[in-house]
């Protein structure tokens with residue numbers, strides 16, 4: 001038996017596409033390689049699911065073609081998303097424009113989507129990984145991993161490596177068989193490469209390539225940055241507010257953000273770092289050297305910082321330079337700022353020369369950190385890059401390369417900033433793709449009533 005629409009991937013965009021297609025009257029099958037749907041949704045917003053944001057602007061979405069993203073988002077915007085989820089039962093709760101379900105449980109979002117899929121008669125095939133697609137129509141070939149039967153499990157043991165060298169559950173756990181599903185239309189919603197433990201392992205790019213689609217190199221985004229600086233270990237664990245700019249060695253500003261920074265033993269984290277990470281990742285990938293300039297007192301000009309230091313020195317009779325800084329920054333930050341200036345933290349503050357005070361002020365305003373890499377895809381919340389949007393119709397999400405093939409979600413070359421924008425992208429693109437794929441093309445007789 002064939003379906004009108006097959007959807008590969010039961011994440012946010014896949015579930016939205018399934019509902020939209022089924023609401024158009026199509027029969028729908030969702031194929032998911034994990035044992036259940038929506039695993040990544042469960043992890044979003046620290047388990048609370050920041051599912052959209054009231055503040056929307058082009059800067060919240062990044063892509064090689066931002067106009068494409070904005071057109072899709074206009075097609076199914078935040079207000080429609082909120083109304084869609086309210087109709088399903090999600091009562092939204094707002095915090096500074098960020099929207100969460102009032103239950104503060106991401107599981108509620110998965111639950112309402114699954115209840116709607118059930119109401120609409122959407123079929124699901126779990127533990128099936130789409131490995132190949134052939135034509136005519138779409139023959140979707142999957143690898144079906146069959147968990148061992150209970151009695152088999154018992155016979156094998158508890159899953160740990162047996163001391164007598166017996167095979168374990170993990171060695172023998174899955175029987176694999178090949179399956180085929182047939183459909184007139186296919187929507188690929190397999191996500192990117194971020195957090196592959198939640199299912200998105202990049203296999204969707206290979207499927208897109210079967211239809212000659214171009215893949216913009218996938219890179220980790222919304223991710224921490226690594227640094228080779230020796231001071232990272234000293235600063236590890238310190239959190240402080242600041243303005244951070246990422247630059248190339250040619251002095252080009254890549255991106256700038258303000259907020260709470262978290263120093264770690266490998267480098268730096270925090271929301272502003274996550275926001276700029278995709279630009280750092282791209283620049284590093286293109287062979288540039290990247291460094292951060294951190295302004296630790298962004299509310300003050302350099303002149304005001306010098307005056308502040310002068311005043312503190314005036315009040316610091318008998319104190320060392322390090323002691324003069326107590327109460328201004330975390331003591332580890334003060335120590336590193338003085339060291340990076342090339343001064344002795346034990347030097348008497350009153351003996352600091354003007355140029356030394358200016359040098360400390362410059363460190364405060366432009367603290368440098370070299371960046372060697374991003375953390376891995378495993379630590380990333382999203383993927384920058386993906387299927388090139390120039391090859392996709394912005395109204396329907398249909399491929400311009402292959403009729404009846406559609407794409408949605410993170411698999412495409414669109415990534416959002418922190419704040420609910422990635423899920424909004426998944427909902428908007430999933431909805432448009434599902435609606436277009438699910439639309440039945442009526443014959444002339446059907447649409448006119450002619451006999």
Ligand SMILES: Cc1cc2nc3c(=O)[nH]c(=O)nc-3n(C[C@H](O)[C@H](O)[C@H](O)COP(=O)(O)OP(=O)(O)OC[C@H]3O[C@@H](n4cnc5c(N)ncnc54)[C@H](O)[C@@H]3O)c2cc1C
Nearest residue numbers: 009011012013033044045130191199200409410420422423
């Ligand atoms: C920890 C974390 C927290 C986040 N928090 C937020 C947040 O609060 N707000 C926000 O907006 N965004 C958040 N994001 C990002 C957001 O979750 C994703 O951008 C979004 O879920 C992507 O949806 P998707 O449907 O495109 O892909 P995914 O959710 O990745 O779904 C893809 C699905 O396809 C399946 N699949 C993959 N390949 C195959 C195959 N070959 N065959 C069959 N199935 C396949 C996968 O198993 C998976 O279920 C977060 C991400 C992470 C990792």
